[in-house]
Amino acid sequence: MKDKRVTITLNGRKTILVVEDRTTLLNALREHGVTSLKRGCEEGECGACTLIMNGLPQKSCLILAREAEGADILTVEGLVKKGRLHPIQQAFIDEGAIQCGYCTPGMVMTTYALLKKNPYPSDEEIREALTGNICRCTGYLAIIRAVKKSAAILSGNNGGGGTREDY
Amino acid sequence: MRDFVLERPRSISEVLSTLQRHGKKAIVKSGGTDVIVWLHKSLKEPDYIVDLTAVEQLKGIIMNEDNVEVKALVTLSEVIEDNSLNRYFPALVQACKSHSDPLIRNRATVVGNICSAVPSGDMIAPLVCYDAKVEITGTNGSRKVPVSEFIIGPKRTSLGADEIVTGIRISLPVVETSGCYLKAIRREALDIAQAAVCCTLFKGDNREFRIAFCAVSARPLRATEAEKLLNSCGNIDDNVIEQAAGLASDVVDPITDVRASREYRIEMIAELTRRAISNCLEGPVGEGVQK
Ligand SMILES: Cc1cc2nc3c(=O)[nH]c(=O)nc-3n(C[C@H](O)[C@H](O)[C@H](O)COP(=O)(O)OP(=O)(O)OC[C@H]3O[C@@H](n4cnc5c(N)ncnc54)[C@H](O)[C@@H]3O)c2cc1C
Ligand code: FES
Ligand code: FES
Numbered sequence: 001m002k003d004k005r006v007t008i009t010l011n012g013r014k015t016i017l018v019v020e021d022r023t024t025l026l027n028a029l030r031e032h033g034v035t036s037l038k039r040g041c042e043e044g045e046c047g048a049c050t051l052i053m054n055g056l057p058q059k060s061c062l063i064l065a066r067e068a069e070g071a072d073i074l075t076v077e078g079l080v081k082k083g084r085l086h087p088i089q090q091a092f093i094d095e096g097a098i099q100c101g102y103c104t105p106g107m108v109m110t111t112y113a114l115l116k117k118n119p120y121p122s123d124e125e126i127r128e129a130l131t132g133n134i135c136r137c138t139g140y141l142a143i144i145r146a147v148k149k150s151a152a153i154l155s156g157n158n159g160g161g162g163t164r165e166d167y
Numbered sequence: 168m169r170d171f172v173l174e175r176p177r178s179i180s181e182v183l184s185t186l187q188r189h190g191k192k193a194i195v196k197s198g199g200t201d202v203i204v205w206l207h208k209s210l211k212e213p214d215y216i217v218d219l220t221a222v223e224q225l226k227g228i229i230m231n232e233d234n235v236e237v238k239a240l241v242t243l244s245e246v247i248e249d250n251s252l253n254r255y256f257p258a259l260v261q262a263c264k265s266h267s268d269p270l271i272r273n274r275a276t277v278v279g280n281i282c283s284a285v286p287s288g289d290m291i292a293p294l295v296c297y298d299a300k301v302e303i304t305g306t307n308g309s310r311k312v313p314v315s316e317f318i319i320g321p322k323r324t325s326l327g328a329d330e331i332v333t334g335i336r337i338s339l340p341v342v343e344t345s346g347c348y349l350k351a352i353r354r355e356a357l358d359i360a361q362a363a364v365c366c367t368l369f370k371g372d373n374r375e376f377r378i379a380f381c382a383v384s385a386r387p388l389r390a391t392e393a394e395k396l397l398n399s400c401g402n403i404d405d406n407v408i409e410q411a412a413g414l415a416s417d418v419v420d421p422i423t424d425v426r427a428s429r430e431y432r433i434e435m436i437a438e439l440t441r442r443a444i445s446n447c448l449e450g451p452v453g454e455g456v457q458k
Contacts, residue, residue, distance in 0.1 A: 021170070021171060021173035021216075022168050022171055022206070043207060043208070044200060044203075044204060047268075047270060056273040057269070057273065058273050059271065061203075061207075062200055062203045062204070062271075063203075064203070064216075064218070067175075067220055110270065129269055131268040131269065131356035132270035132356070
């Protein structure tokens with residue numbers, strides 16, 4: 001029965017989800033309108049459902065909604081500020097790192113978490129960080145370029161763009 | 168996914184009374200990276216899930232004077248980022264890094280891995296090499312068992328229905344050590360081992376090698392004969408390493424499945440053992456605690 005209330009902070013806003021015990025965080029958030037989270041494999045393999053929970057990137061198909069009680073959750077919807085795309089999103093577009101787009105929200109969130117922790121990742125570290133996110137279209141090279149471009153922009157190393165503090 | 172009741176106890180005593188109430192109708196869950204997949208695939212259909220993630224007492228890595236406690240909810244990522252564990256137990260850290268991917272590692276626990284007790288579980292061999300003790304609590308009190316006795320067969324442990332694992336405890340080495348975990352896999356991430364070898368070397372006056380395997384036996388297994396040879400001979404040259412690798416591959420008893428054939432696994436054990444011994448002899452040396 002759908003009778004349990006879960007209080008979370010979703011993209012900075014206090015939010016109440018009404019769920020069943022068996023509802024996964026992925027399904028609860030999608031029903032709430034957070035459709036950037038994709039239901040790919042529901043077995044933890046693909047990464048299309050990646051979000052950031054309490055600062056850590058996680059696969060939301062492996063989390064029960066009620067476990068998120070009190071958690072701080074960030075999804076792609078929360079990266080857009082006043083209608084302006086986040087530099088990571090823009091970099092994915094500019095580098096042609098999006099084809100069908102199914103993996104993109106997950107890729108963007110994993111990238112966001114990586115760059116928070118490690119603003120200047122090496123190619124090796126980028127590849128390692130993205131191993132849990134599968135893309136069936138791009139062949140990954142454009143994605144890796146997009147991550148490097150995001151890192152450069154966010155660290156202010158982009159010839160006058162925004163600085164890290166803006167995001 | 169079939170419906171179930173989710174219980175979220177707040178303390179160990181609440182966990183135990185909940186388990187006592189529901190008996191065999193309940194499954195315990197930590198990170199859920201096995202349990203939730205089983206539920207999705209209807210491999211298990213419990214009436215109750217007892218989620219441990221709200222139990223504060225089960226969190227944290229605690230360094231004591233001569234041992235370390237890795238509590239039940241410690242994730243693989245926490246192990247990888249812990250400086251002390253890197254210093255004392257490099258083979259455990261390597262095994263954690265070889266497990267799944269960075270996102271899953273933010274949830275999957277070390278204890279959940281040994282409780283699942285699948286022969287390909289990456290935590291088993293390093294915990295056998297470091298002689299970790301599994302700490303168990305139930306309605307009838309607490310007990311401790313070595314990992315090698317805790318796992319009694321594929322997907323089977325000595326845990327009673329009213330018991331949980333509260334953590335594992337490992338003695339800190341008192342001498343310099345080195346160690347490594349080498350794994351044969353088909354792709355670099357998100358794949359389960361075809362075979363793996365964990366090797367640790369405790370230096371000092373009585374040199375001690377320990378070698379254990381992954382995915383090649385029903386129960387945790389050590390290469391006792393190979394260890395004896397390495398520990399007793401003075402100079403370890405290529406010839407000795409070759410012999411030890413042979414002794415190691417003699418004791419494993421793998422199955423053929425979708426990931427690899429029995430023959431391939433046996434070959435890989437010899438090769439990985441060879442490399443693991445050399446790595447330990449040449450590899451960077453971790454400190455022991457000063458006594
Ligand atoms: C995409 C993917 C990739 C994976 N890759 C790997 C890999 O490379 N190597 C590998 O070894 N495994 C892998 N796994 C399996 C899984 O991630 C691990 O076994 C993990 O360590 C289990 O930990 P958990 O906390 O998620 O366990 P859970 O799913 O919470 O529990 C696992 C089992 O342990 C029991 N249990 C958990 N905690 C306790 C406790 N404190 N007391 C008593 N019983 C308990 C549960 O009842 C259940 O039977 C993978 C899984 C997925 C989904
Ligand atoms: S839908 Fe969660 S990992 Fe594929
Ligand atoms: S763009 Fe299609 S899966 Fe990545």
